[in-house]
Amino acid sequence: MDDLDRQLLGELQRDATQSYAALGQAVGLSAGGAHERVRKLRGQGVIRRTTIEVDPSAVGRGVAAFVLVEAQAWMGAPSVRAALEALPEVVEAHIIAGPATLLVKVRTATTEELQTALRHLFAIEGVSGTQTIVVLETFFERPLSTDVGEG
Amino acid sequence: MDDLDRQLLGELQRDATQSYAALGQAVGLSAGGAHERVRKLRGQGVIRRTTIEVDPSAVGRGVAAFVLVEAQAWMGAPSVRAALEALPEVVEAHIIAGPATLLVKVRTATTEELQTALRHLFAIEGVSGTQTIVVLETFFERPLSTDVGEG
DNA sequence: GCTGCCGGTCCAGGTCATCCACGGCCTGAG
C-alpha cells in the first residue's frame, strides 16, 4: 500500500472503465504492472467491488433523510441489522455515540414514502422514538479521498 | 426506464466488471441488446459513472462521524460548498431541515484527525456551532435499491 | 395492408485483458 497504489485507487474511483494502459500511463507504469497492482488490491480487499453510481431521482429515490433512532434496548443485535437490511429505503445504518443509538440514512421517492419508512423503523423491536432530518439539497456525495492524512 | 433497465442497474451495482454477455443473460437479453441499453442509461445520466468501492480503513479513513453544523448565516452559498469540497475528510454535505442547517459526513484516520476536521469546519464563515455524532459501528452502506417503490 | 420506426439479434474487426518469461533492483549473508 504505497503512494502508487493510492494513485491507482484514485484513478479507478474517478473512472473504473478506463483501460489498464491508460491507468498505467496515469501513474507512470506499464499496463501489465498496473494490472498486477490492481489485482493485488482486489485480493487484499482494499478494492471491495466495482460498481456504478446511479442518479437517485431516476430510480425513484429523490428524497433523502437521516433518521436518529432512539431505543430502549441494545440495537447492536444481528436481528436489528437484518430488520434494517430488509428495508430497501434504508441505504446506510450505523450504531452511534450521541443523542441516539442508531443513525440510518433513508432514500424514498416522496415524503409520503418517507413516512412509510419511518413507520417501518418504529416497527423494529425496542425502538422508542425517531428524530428525522430531511435533506433539502445535497451539495455532494463523493468517494473517499485516497490522499494520506497527517500520518 | 422500464423493469429491464432497473434489472440492469441492479446487476451493474452488484458487479460492474461482468461482460455484456453475462449481463444480457442475467436479464434475458443478448450481449448487443444489453450493451445498447446500458449505453443509453449512461447517455441519459442515469448511470453517473463507473467506480470502485474502497475499504475505508485501508486508506486511513477508519473513523466516521456525522456533524450537525449550526450557523448564523445562510449556508447554501457556493462559497460554503467550495469550502466543504476543499476538505478531503468531508465525504458528504447536505443542507437540511431540522435542528441545524448543514449536515456533513466526515471520515478520518483517528479521532485526533476528527478534531482537526471539526476545527476546519468552524473556520467556515458563519458557522456558530457543531454537534458531532461519532459512528461506533457501521452496519452497512449499500447502493440504492433499484426496485420500484409504491409508484 | 403498407410503410416507417424502434428495439433486438447476429456477425465481424479491432481493441483490450490476461498470462508468462525475461531482466533489473534491492536486500541480506558470507
Place this chain on the structure above:
DNA sequence: CTCAGGCCGTGGATGACCTGGACCGGCAGC
C-alpha cells in the same frame, strides 16, 4: 565487496471481449 535470492515491472502473444453495422420482427399510424 560479491553473490544469491526474491520481488516487481516490462514486453509480447493469445484469446476473449467490446462495439458498430446490417438484418429482422413487432407495432403504430395512415
